[in-house]
Amino acid sequence: MTTQSDLAADATSVVSPASQPPDARARLLLAVGVIALALNLRPSIIAVSPMLNLIRHDTGMSTAVAGLLTTLPLLCFGLLAPIAPWLARRCGIESVLCATMVAVCVGTAIRDVPSMPALLGGTVVIGAGIAVANVLIPAIIKRDCGPDIGLMMGLYSMSLSIGAALAAGVTVPLARAAHTDWRTTLALWGWLAAAALVAWVPQLRRQRRRQPARTSPATQPVRGMWTHPVAWLVTAFMGLQSFGYYATTAYLPSILIDAGLSAGEAGWMLSLANLLGIVAAFVAPTLAVRAGRPGLLAVLVATLTASGLAGLIFAPASFAYGWILLLGLGQVAAFSLALLLIVLRTPDGRHAAQLSSMAQCCGYLLAAAGPLAIGAVRQASGGWSAPLVVLLILLVPQTVVGLGAARSRYAAPDSRISQN
Template sequence: MPLRSTARTSLVDLVIEQMEQLITDGEWQVGGKIPAEPVLVETLDVGRNTVREAVRALVHTGMLEPRQGDGTYVRANSGFGAAVQRRLRRAADLEAYEVRASLERDAARYAALRRTDDDLAALRAALAERDRAWENSDVTAFIDADMHFHRTVAAAAHNSVLAELYEHLSDALRAALQAVVRRPLPDSVRHQFDAHTAIVDAIEAQDPDAAEQAALAHLTEAMDALRATRPDDEAPAAPARAKQAQEKKTMHDDGPAATVSATGTGTGGAARPDAPADAPAEAPADAPSGGAAPPVPAPGATGRRALYLGAGVILLALNLRPALVAVSPLAGTIRDESGMSAAATSLLTALPLLCFGLLAPIAPRLGRRFGMERSLLGTMALICAGTALRLLDSVVALFAGTIVIGAGIAVANVLLPGLIKRDFAARSGLMTGLYSMSLFGGAALAAGVTVPVQRAAGLSWQATLACWGSLAVIALVVWLPQTRSRTRTSASAARGAAHPVRGLWRSPLAWQVTAYMGLQSLSYYAAAAWLPTMLTDAGLSAGDAGWMLSFSSLLGIVGSFLAPVIVGRRLPAGALATVGAVLCAAGFAGMLAAPADGAYVWMTLLGLGQGAAISLALLFIVQRAPDIRHTAQLSSMAQCFGYILAATGPAVLGTVHDASGGWTVPVVVLLALLVPQVIMGLGAARPRHVAGR
């Protein structure tokens, strides 16, 4: 058999194989530039033409990419990856995102099941890098950081095939991401600040269902925006859409085990055996023609559990003020029957605020050590115990019970924002509104009905105060089932309880959130302590003055609910912080001009403004933290300094009144404090995460 000349071809093949090996082994990184032609000629000890043919062959397969005037770059680390990339480059942006939705939801699920502490640290670092790039308005860095974040999620799944597939898709997915970032879409869609945090939170909580739902919700929001803004030539043909809809309907009719793929391609399969029987059906990414896409299940709690958990949060919040506020209407009776001085009686309202501030730093440690559910159950037990102590006919027992109640409320104050962050990440505005509304509602209820209940039932002041313990008992019973779910303390979590977030106190954003919390609390508690006295000095009766304070609290319920709900929908948070301060300023100015004649108007303005401010302060804690751990620490920091500052407000305002001999200077002081409150509110409103490790 005659011999064939194969030397040249074989040499090219050998060079190709060697280059492929360099790429596969990672010595030539995807996205990196390969050595220049003279270097390759010398290193491989072959001719220039051989190198050129090998490079040309790898360019043809898609593994390499020549860039005019800038050399040759590695595009993919395998021929398969190159083929996938070539196909996706021909796809529309929406199609690429549908592929992402299918891939990333499984990556998030497996990451929640298999993640390690090192994976969590890498995810937090990637999330912080992404937010820094957004803050610096660096589009290229932001896209790189976003891709790095999702590659880190894929790596945390500990599935080498999945991670490699994601690497193959990364270039095409980068192009799709550029389409989202560069299109005229709302910042909330392009940045998706809370959505990425929700993914990390679910992975940290080792909740695969929540992780999958968070990943799907994140991508569906972008797909909906792309669908709404894509050019006509990207839209799928009507027959294809109708066919997909028919396939979905057929699959639905086949039985309850059939599910519709979240990618919107009309494919599906049997339900996963590890999914709960009552798991909500996944919404299709593509809506039927002429209609909006169905809502995507929100990350965190869903369905009946979300309703039950939400009711529990509202009941917990309702208990965080009545046991303390109820003391004020009974202060005269307590002083007369116990023989305490006025100064000693005033301590009954000052001590809880000091507890809020001084005990706030230990709350995150308790939450990490025992779990948030168990810790919150313990806060209700403390409120019940403190209320029972105050039944004893003893001044010591009265103060001891007040301190115990203050301790329970201090821990709940800190942990509840973290719970909202974890379980209601996609509905944080609504839940923060309900939470703060419950705070105001509990306070208004206690202020309005404590004395009527005492008179109607003929109770002693001890028994009247104890009545508010029954509300805590109800909350304790309703919350008890929650202790069997979600946060089980692992050994690593127990060790981590001794290690708070480092560097948080060096974060300017954390101090802006803290200052806003402190300034609005100071304004609220100082005004609440002295507004009835201002009105009585202006000629109103004591009963009417007390009613005005209750009326203001009732309006505060409205402001506290509406503010976080409309943030980002109708007004940005910074504008709403300014509006809240302007309402308060108008109310204080009215108190200077005509306190008695326009009392209803001034109390309405103050109630709405102060209600909006406290809701925004709580919302900032939830939104400015990248994960649950940071939320608890930021809540602790903000409430520690905030309530210590607030505790000084009534005394300072009273001192200024005594020194000036009237209420003009104290009210001017309250007006002046609104200026730094607005400045801090504008700073805290910017969509960033606090820094810390």
């Protein structure tokens, strides 16, 4: 059984004192920088969804092409995740994270150009920047935050949820208030990334003071991660929870509309699930570290999610707010736990970057397939019960691999430290 002392060792071992922020001011600046980066990892992508009908009407694009605007980023997240550790070793993790925000700024500017290639190309540039940041932020938290890992992972996960909820709820009112067209409205999110660049400047200065030599262990690649059983447990948990989350998010409004709710109420339910997720995103990793029971959390998030899915099967309209509450808490807490497991199951930032790239590569590729697979089940069955049952069944292996990944041991194939 994993204990609190086990998790404390997870959080602090094999992190040299020189790699940790030396004082409270440095820790605060790092926290502000991480939050600023995290706030930018969803808005430029999610902001497209509430504007999608307007985009289609203005450009004349087909439904399939419109779907690319939401699936391209997920493909980028998966396909480009493996290059992130290499970039961090070559250029320094702080510099690469700065470059990811530059990519978001440039991508939003490209999308402001009135052409279809610019719209799709800018989306790819944004997705590439976010893909690399997704991988490296958990790694820098592992490297620099020591015993504050649970708190920092909670702040990181919460900021992701806040960014998503902000983009979903503010984009259309922002366009109306500013009297801008959809291109300019989407481009406005680039200013949030520009603000993150300013917040990240202290980390660039710190990198110049502590740049490791090219022969330092910190610059050497991790070998054997893709064959390590612990790494695959973490990856499987990331993939299964991502599959369920993105499949549910894609079809939740349709499920509720078919159950008799209005389109407006169904859309509000989806926003509510994201808002509830903000609380779960912060609380889940913090409690998991403090209580020393990540395995218990893996069971709890599956139970909450299963209850919400079962409710949607048997009584979707009569207690809709209750089912959304359970889903919002369960699925977002599962995502936070997946990120936390990446840092708990690695001994240092170098291994965390490699495991993060592996887990997110497989996880987001599986996530991109989720809406397609569940949509196919819906088409074949003619209703929503069968797709929801599939998602329920997948919670069983998710829980099993979550319990396995929660055991206190490292995915460190090239390190003499394999467990606490």
